[in-house]
Amino acid sequence: MAVPSPTADKSALRAEGLRRRRDYAASLTPELRDTLERRLAEVVLPHLIHAGIVGAYHPLRDEISPLPLLSLLDPGQRVGFPWFAERDSRFLWREGPATEASPWGVLQPAAEAEALAPHVVLVPLVLADRCGTRIGHGKGHYDRALAHLRESGGPVFTVGLAWDAQVSDAPLPAEPWDMKLDAIATPKEWISCG
Numbered sequence: 001m002a003v004p005s006p007t008a009d010k011s012a013l014r015a016e017g018l019r020r021r022r023d024y025a026a027s028l029t030p031e032l033r034d035t036l037e038r039r040l041a042e043v044v045l046p047h048l049i050h051a052g053i054v055g056a057y058h059p060l061r062d063e064i065s066p067l068p069l070l071s072l073l074d075p076g077q078r079v080g081f082p083w084f085a086e087r088d089s090r091f092l093w094r095e096g097p098a099t100e101a102s103p104w105g106v107l108q109p110a111a112e113a114e115a116l117a118p119h120v121v122l123v124p125l126v127l128a129d130r131c132g133t134r135i136g137h138g139k140g141h142y143d144r145a146l147a148h149l150r151e152s153g154g155p156v157f158t159v160g161l162a163w164d165a166q167v168s169d170a171p172l173p174a175e176p177w178d179m180k181l182d183a184i185a186t187p188k189e190w191i192s193c194g
Contacts, residue, residue, distance in 0.1 A: 010173055014135050017127035017166065024165045025062035034068075036163075039187040041069035044159060047183070047190070048120055051157075053078045055093045055118030058107045064161050064187075066122045080116035082145070083108045090144045093118055117154050121146065123181060125160045132181035132193030133172040134160055146179040160184040167191070 028036070048054060048069075056079050059065040070079055080093030087103040093116045094109040102108040123142055127135040136142055149156050160181040167184060174180075184191040 010135055010138070010175075013172065014126055014138055017135060020165050021126060021163065022062045024163050036187040037065050037068045040064060040066075040161065040185060041072055043187065043190050044069050044122075044161070044185045045072055047159065047185075048073065048077070051077060051118075051120040053080060053093075053116050053118045053120075055080050055082075055116070055121035056096075057082060057122060057124050058098050059124065060106065063124045064163050066161055069122070078116060080118055081107070081109050082141070083111070083113070083115075085111075088139075090148060091141055092145070093121075117149060117152060118156060119154070120157045120159060121149070123158050123160045125162055125166060125181075127166055127168055127172060128160045128162060128181060128184050129168045129170065129172045130184070130191055130193065131171065132160075132184070133174045133178065134181050135172055140177070143177055143179045147177070150179075158182045162186050164188050 054073065054077060056066045056070055058081060079096045081096050081098040082091040083094040084091045084102045084104065094113040095116055096109055098107040098109050100108055100110055125134045125136055146158060158181045162184060164186045167186060181193050183193055
C-alpha cells in the first residue's frame with residue numbers, strides 16, 4: 001500500500017488511512033467480508049494456541065472483526081475486551097461478553113466483570129508498517145493500556161489486525177511512547193515484526 005511520504009505528519013497519515021479503511025470496507029459485499037474475516041481467523045488461530053487470556057476488541061464499522069476468530073478459541077481460553085471508566089481514562093481488559101455501551105459507544109463488558117491481564121492482545125489499527133509501527137485513532141488508548149500491561153510484569157504479545165490495504169511497505173513515523181506490534185495479521189498473511 002502506498003502512503004504519503006514518511007515525513008508527512010501522523011495526522012495526515014491517519015486521515016488517509018481512515019479513508020482507505022473506510023473505502024475498502026465499503027467495497028466489500030457482506031459475503032466477501034465474512035469470507036475475509038474467517039480467513040483472518042485461520043491466519044491468527046495457530047498463534048493463539050497457548051494463550052490463556054486473549055485481549056480482543058469489538059470492531060468499529062469498518063475495522064476488520066476479530067469476532068469470528070474468538071468463536072474458534074478453546075473453551076478454556078478467556079477473552080477480555082477494553083473497558084473504559086471514562087472517555088479519556090486508560091482502559092482495562094475485563095472478561096467478556098461485551099454487552100454495555102462504553103463512553104465511546106462501542107460495546108464493553110460490565111463494570112463488575114473480572115479484570116484480566118491478557119497474554120495476547122489483538123489490536124485494531126488505522127495503518128501499520130511491516131516493522132510493527134502502528135497508527136491508531138490518535139487518542140493513545142492502546143499505547144497506554146499496553147504500556148501498563150507490560151510494566152505490570154507479565155509477557156504480552158501484540159497482534160495488529162488489519163485489512164491488507166492497511167499495511168504500509170514504507171516506514172511510518174513513531175513517537176517514543178508508541179508501542180510497537182509484535183506481529184500483524186491480515187486475511188492474506190502473518191507478518192512477524194520482531
